[in-house]
Amino acid sequence: MTTFILDVLTDLKKQDVNFSELTFILPSKRAGIFLKHELHKVVDQTLFAPDIISIEEFTEDLSQLKSISNTELLFEFYTSYLQHTKANERDSFETYSKWAQILLQDFNEIDRYLIPQKQIFHYLSAIEDLKHWSLEEPKTAFVKRYLSFWNNLFSYYSVFSNHLKQKKIGYQGLIYREAVNHIEDYIKANPKKQHVFLGFNALNTAEEFIIQALLRDNLAKVYWDIDHFFFNNEKHDASFFTRQHKKNWRHYDKNPFNCVPQNYxxxxxxSVFAIPKNVGQAKQIGSLLDKIQSINKTLQNTAVVLGDENLLIPVLNSIPEDINSINITMGYPLKSIPLASLFEGLLNLHKNNSNSFYYKDIINIISHQFIRPLLQIDGQDFASILIDAIEHNNLIFIKHSRLKELSQSANHIIDLLFLDWNISIEKTIKNCSTLILSIKSHLNEDKAANLLSLEYLFRFNALFNELSRLNATYHHINDLNTLHSLYKDLLSSETLDFQGEPLQGLQIMGMLESRVLDFETVIISSVNEGILPSGKSNNSFIPFDVKLENNLPTYKEKDAVYTYHFYRLIQRAKNVFILYNTEADILTGGEKSRLITQLELEGIHYIHQETVTPQVPTLVNSLNVIPKTPELQQSIIQLAGLGFSPSSLTNYMRNPIDFYYQKILKINTHITVEETVAANTLGTVVHNTLEDFYKPLQGKVLSIDLLKTMKSKISDRVAYHFQQEYKEGDINKGKNLIIFEIAKRYVSNFLDYEIKAISDGNTIKIMSIEADNQVKINIPEFDFPVILKGKVDRVDEYNGITRIIDYKTGSVMTNQVEIVNWEDLTTDYKKYSKSFQVLAYAYMMHESNTINLPAEAGIISFKNLSSGFIKFSKKESTKTRAKNSLITAETLEAFKFELTKLILEICNPEIDFIEKEI
Structure with missing residues (x-):
């Protein structure tokens, strides 16, 4: 295929120009590489290469000003702002930076389009005064300060621009304005130097002035990359700017308009593909590349153009493995590198200026992939030691001194991460740099395996060196919030460049990088409204009507820019694949771009349209099955000998797999930090408090005086047991204080319940508290012993009737301890697990001759204390209200039958552990 660059060079060759004496000026540096590559195709003799520069380089040369970064520009402007703003009206640097970036963009636009500065700034000031407060008297201090800001805009601009010019630096707009001021001097100094401008489209006023000045003196040629089809269609936005240039430039009154081919x-x-989700687009790009390579055997003249550059990483992950030659013009965002999350976490941690640190923040930092290796000292993993200590002691907010106490010989790393970050900004930046050097020292131990990580470190070291330089030069970073904000600004603009050969293989680029370049096969992604084109946005202090009046670009011009780039990409291409996201669950998704609709309505080309749906495999939900191997059977027999508890048996009833994990594999629930007191912790505290009160009274009859004495000790004993169970967690505020008070209320209400029962003439005698029970179950089918064991919360005699009591801090209803069919005991876990537990306790105590029958067994629910002692009952049917609450020998015999059935199932080698659907 013939490219635009080759067309230009061929035309210059026909004019018999001396290429060595030409200066090519292009929209970007990247296009210059391709121009050099094409040059040999038209040159048949040895020559010195021509000068090939970008428009930015050319204007810098004209203006004698050097471009500086946006961040440094922000600092320079703040210096001018401080000098011309009253002390009581100055914003902090952090506040200033939020509006200054917008104002600097406006300065840039005003200069690029050569707008008279004083006129527009006074106009803006008058608008604000008129729009809001011109008639309001007296004006408040806030209003005066607001209007003062607008009145000072021209002063800010004048002082700032003069300051930059004195330092020989500038932003793009100022450089362009100065270039215009120096163009006549440049022409006089270079009366014979020939310039070739190619591939330009949307020129600002400064660029137009410079190019026209060179054209006027026959020192330039301009080649426009526009197709005949667009150029002759006055309503087509792809030629919006080129039509204006032809109409308005005097040069074209007498000279031809170069390069209007007919390729489109x-x-x-x-082909247009409608695809759900961004990741779907990435996968489709991978599939298209695979097909293209299989047909053409090469991807040499193929480009993937990302409308949304955030798609870069998913696309890279979707490229087929057999594609080896790839060139990526976009850099990998530094903010996506794992090291970014480390410094983000550290700066967030310390900018709160607290004496203690939240445990999750600490765990995130010490678990980070770049930090954890530093905490592995002498074969010990101090990160794990710290995490275990935090979880075991329930530490929620932890001071640096406690971290040092727990970290032992890793103190130097803990100091680096958590000590003295708030002393000064210099100290904070130094800590970051020292941490980078510490990580580098570790990675250098295996340098070959850590080359990429070392590159990460190098870029972050450069970033913090830049922050250090800015702080040392300008002294405007006064707190960690400001430093953090600047860190994020620098991070968002930095990239890690990919290595590749720009002239070989598949090209992956953004829309702007495609300027001047042509490819035979083009894949364009994210062609959605809000992306291509980007839609209406007004990140400016200049109102829309003022922009129109001063010929500043609005969203209309920006849309025309996107339209030009889109059509320019496809005008010479033979194969075009356009992808857009059909999902409406994101701000820029769901609606295909108007550019696709325009392609369809033009009717020039047949457009293949396809909706791509992801292949979703059918997943069969299979329940987990653990076969009972001989080894597993031995473990079960061993467990039976040690003893089944009622809770373990109900656990099996709920889900056999959980029983297998917990009792056979001994996988316990992971201990986690309780920020809010958990329900089981509350239950344990209440149980242990009541044990303290009632254990000394075993064998004694309760009296009102004894119970009242207990009430006076509630607060101390509950606090003691919270300390034992909740460790170093704070119960003095928030939800935990409420739960602490609930625990005290539960105990107090229970004692009041006991006092009332005695006051009503009832006799209560404590038989045992937290009594351990263990009995052997005779099961003829087994040739190994089976033990049932458990601890009963309380056994007492109530008016001569033995009661077996299980405490519950949760809510328990009467129907949960009533049963009609005995077989339901082991099949309906949700409803009858509590009945099973209390019957198991009754069975064990009867078998060990601890109680006499008949007896009662049931639950006292602290959350439902008004129900009193909720007794287990046997009902003959669901329709009758009649029930029997006494535990008799027949009751226990029926229970034993169901218990034996359950244990037979657990120990049966023919019945596997099968997961239940819950």
Whole structure:
């Protein structure tokens, strides 16, 4: 295929120009590489290469000003702002930076389009005064300060621009304005130097002035990359700017308009794919590349153009493995590198200026992939030691001194991470740099395996060196919030460049990088409204009507820029694949771009349209099955000998797999930090408090005086047991204080319940508290012993009737301890697990001759204390209200039958552990 660059060079060759004496000026540096590559195709003799520069380089040379970064520009402007703002009206640097970036963009636009500065700034000031407060008297201090800001805009601009010019630096707009001021001097100094401008489209006023000045003196040629089809269609936005240039430039009154080929109407294969989700687009790009390579055997003249550059990483992960030659013009965002999350976490941690640190923040930092290796000292993993200590002691907010106490010989790393970050900004930046050097020292131990990580470190070291330089030069960073904000600004603009050969293989680029370049096969992603084109946005202090009046670009011009780039990409291509996201669950998704609709309505090309749906495999939900191998059977027999508890048996009833994990594999629930007291912790505290009160009274009859004495000790004993169970967690505020008070209320209400029962003439005698029980179950089918064991919360005699009591801090209803069919005991876990537990306790105590029958067994629910002692009952049917609450020998015999059935199932080698659907 013939490219635009080759067309230009061929035309220059026909004019018999001396290429060595030409200066090519292009929209970007990247296009210069391709121009050099094409040059040998038209040159048949040895020559010195021409000068090939970008428009930015050319204007810098004209203006004698050097461009500086946006961040440094922000610092320079703040210096001017401080000098011309009253002390009581100055914003902090952090506040200033939020509006200054917008104002600097406006300065840039005003200068690029050569707008008279004083006129527009006074106009803006008058608008604000008129729009809001011109008639309001007296004006408040806030209003005066607001209007003062607008009145000072021209002063800010004047002082700032003069300051930059004195330092020989500038932003793009100022450089362009100065270039215009120096163009006549440049022409006089270079009366014979020939310039070739190619590939330009949307020129600002400064660029137009410079190019026209060179054209006027026959020192330039301009080649426009526009197709005949667009150029002759006055309503087509792809030629919006080029039509204006031809109409308004005097040069074209007498000279031809160069380079208007007819490529767009040539036959093309255009396909439009509607795809859900961004990751779906990435996968489709991978599939398309695989097909293209299988057909063409190469991807040499193929480009993937990302409308949304955030798609870069998913696309890279979707490229087929057999594609080896790739060139990526976009850099990998530094903010996506794992090291970014480390410094983000550290700066967030310390900017709160607290004496203690939240445990999750600490765990995130010490678990980070770049930090954890530093905490592995002498074969010990101090990160794990710290995490275990935090979880075991329930530490929620932890001071640096406690961290040092727990970290032992890793203190130097803990100091680096958590000590003295708030002393000064210099100290904070130094800590970051020292941490980078510590990580580097570790990675250098295996340098070959850590080359990429070392590159990460190098870039972050450069970033913090830049922050250090800015702080040392300008002294505007006064707190960690400001430093953090600047860190994020620098991070968002930095990239890690990929290595590749720009002229070989598959090209992956953004829309702007595609300027001047042509490819035979083009894949364009994210062609959605809000992306291509980007839609209406007004990140400016200049109102829309003022922009129109001063010929500043609005969203209309920006849309025309996107339209030009889109059509320019496909005008010479033979194969075009356009992808857009059909999902409406993101701000820029769901609606295909108007550019696709325009392609369809033009009717020039047949467009293949396809909706791509992801292949979703059918997943069969299979329940987990653990076969009972001989080894597993031995473990079960061993467990039976040690003893089944009622809770373990109900656990099996709920889900056999959980029983297998917990009792056979001994996988316990992971201990986690309780920020809010958990329900089981509350239950344990209440149980242990009541044990303290009632254990000394075993064998004694309760009296009102004894119970009242207990009430006076509630607060101390509950606090003691919270300390034992909740460790170093704070119960003095928030939800935990409420739960602490609930625990005291539960105990107090229970004692009041006991006092009332005695006051009503009832006799209560404590038989045992937290009594351990263990009995052997005779099961003829087994040749190994089976033990049932458990601890009963309380056994007492109530008016001569033995009661077996299980405490519950949760809510328990009467129907949960009533049963009609005995077989339901082991099949309906949700409803009858509590009945099973209390019957198991009754069975064990009867078998060990601890109680006499008949007896009662049931639950006291602290959350439902008004129900009193909720007794286990046997009902003959669901329709009758009659029930029997006494535990008799027949009751226990029926229970034993169901218990034996359950244990037979657990120990049966033919019945596997099968997961239940819950």
């Amino acid at each position: 109407i040539k036959q093309k294969n255009i």
